[in-house]
Amino acid sequence: MGIFDRESDVIVNGAPGGTRIIRHPESGYRTALHAGERVVPIRDLAVKLNVDVSDALTGLKALRREADAAVRSLNSVNEAKRERTISDYTTRELTDELARRTGVGEIVIPPHEVVGVTFANGIGRSIAGPARVLINVD
Incomplete structure (x- = not known):
């Protein structure tokens, strides 16, 4: 042997x-x-393989597309469920909400008009339109 x-x-x-x-x-x-x-x-061993993987690649690409679609769907569901914070609202949305409430008065200054405002302490200021002035009396 x-x-x-x-x-x-x-x-x-x-x-x-x-x-x-x-x-x-x-x-x-x-x-x-x-x-x-x-x-x-x-x-000293050398091996050469010829393998057709086109069907496997096609399947993997389809799987990737489905996974990406699932991630997009989950993201949209999470975004819809997320509660909005005050910083998520625009200034216009906040102003509209305040103007609708009781105890808040609103003065609308049209475009190209200038209004003078004098405060109780005697200090004055000019406001040019367009503008909305909210007065909170609460």
């Missing part, structure tokens, strides 16, 4: 049909080599 040596090629000599049993010294693996066969170290 011969010993499988990883560092060298073992070629079975002899007539056709002759065999030689070899074993790996570390693992104890045994095999029969026939005439003309040889043991080649793994570092």
Whole structure:
């Protein structure tokens, strides 16, 4: 019986049909080599594969599209469920809401008009339109 040596090629000599049993010294693996066969170290092994993966890629692309659509749907549901904070409203929305409430008065200054406002402490100010002045008396 011969010993499988990883560092060298073992070629079975002899007539056709002759065999030689070899074993790996570390693992104890045994095999029969026939005439003309040889043991080649793994570092010298080269393998070439031709694999058609087009169907798999098509399936993966479809899966990716479905996953992206699901993420978009979840994002829209989360956005719809999220409560709005005060900073989410525009100034116009806030002003309209305040003007609708009781205890709030509104003065509308049309475009191209200037109105003078004098406060109780004697300080005055000019306001040019268009503008909305809200007076909160609450």
